[in-house]
Amino acid sequence: MNKQSPAAGAQKKFDFSPPRARPFLAHVPFEIDSYEEGVARFFQRRTGLDYYATIDRIVEFVINTRRGRVVDLVTDTGVLALRLAGRKAFSGRVYSFDSNITLLERARQRASHLKVGDAIDFRQSEDGRIPVADGFAEIVVSVFDFHRHAAEQFLAETRRLLAPEGHLLLAELIERRSARNRLEREWRRFRLRYLEKKPAEADAVYYDREEMIAMVFRAGFRQVILQGLKAPESRDDGVFTLIAATR
Numbered sequence: 001m002n003k004q005s006p007a008a009g010a011q012k013k014f015d016f017s018p019p020r021a022r023p024f025l026a027h028v029p030f031e032i033d034s035y036e037e038g039v040a041r042f043f044q045r046r047t048g049l050d051y052y053a054t055i056d057r058i059v060e061f062v063i064n065t066r067r068g069r070v071v072d073l074v075t076d077t078g079v080l081a082l083r084l085a086g087r088k089a090f091s092g093r094v095y096s097f098d099s100n101i102t103l104l105e106r107a108r109q110r111a112s113h114l115k116v117g118d119a120i121d122f123r124q125s126e127d128g129r130i131p132v133a134d135g136f137a138e139i140v141v142s143v144f145d146f147h148r149h150a151a152e153q154f155l156a157e158t159r160r161l162l163a164p165e166g167h168l169l170l171a172e173l174i175e176r177r178s179a180r181n182r183l184e185r186e187w188r189r190f191r192l193r194y195l196e197k198k199p200a201e202a203d204a205v206y207y208d209r210e211e212m213i214a215m216v217f218r219a220g221f222r223q224v225i226l227q228g229l230k231a232p233e234s235r236d237d238g239v240f241t242l243i244a245a246t247r
Contacts, residue, residue, distance in 0.1 A: 033106075036077045043144065047173060047240035048230050052079065054240070057229065058143060058171055059084045061242065065167055067138035068092025071130065073158075074145045075100075075122060078107030085111070085119035095132070097125040128153065135163040143171045144240075147204040155219035162247040168221065170243040174228070175206040212243060221245035 040051035047054070062070060062084060068091065072081050075098035085094055098104050104122045111117040125131055127149075140158045158168050193202035207215070209226060216224045223246040228239040 039077050049240055054171070054229065055079050055083055055143070058141065058169065058242070059087065061169060062139060062141060063087060063089050065139055067167065069136070069138040070094045071132070071137040071140045071161055072096040073130065073140065073142045074098055075103055075107050078103070078110055080141065080143055081107065081120050082110055082114060082116060085116035086114060094120045096120060096122050097130055099124065099126055129157060130161055132161065134160050137161045137166055138163055139167045139169060141169045144173070146170050146172045147206050148200050151215050152219070155215060159220050159247055164247060166247045168245040168247070172241060172243060173206050173238045174209050174212060174241045175238040177208050206238065216243065216245045221247060
């Protein structure tokens, strides 16, 4: 069920419909390396969704907003920026940020090979603040990264980045609060910290649906809509969700 502020009723609804099937973006000269394979496997294990198909769905959402200046908060594998820039329906520019210079250079090389480099600006950033002016972006995108940050600080920064009427799109796992989930969360933290050596994921904080909606409204956004991308198998399962908010 969608949620929005009372004043937002007259606004056009966000389109969460899935995209048409598309071939994998492209035949880069560098094989998909072990890092990206690991990201895709981890994503599928945590969300129950295919990494590339989910990125395509997010890309489709961005295109449907008809906004041209897109800030991608975390370059990471580069797949979001590359797939968005590679779409003929997208005529804007993607500004993609990461603190990892190696990942940025890898993404630049792929963009050059795919001949989409003119549509993407890969930039280095540090955690906590994106180095652009207030109101720079028409749409800000964060894919499976919100859980690693202090929520209030993260949302304040994304609102700063957005122009009036701009959109924030979070793709994040929503977890229901329950006794079973608390036990599973503690086991997951132990496994991630000591077995998989992923301390950032071990310290991750996930929120339930109502908590997420309340936080986004408190941050000053005036419309919030959530759409789960996968039906939960049980009432305790987390659901990977698109969260769209309007500044």
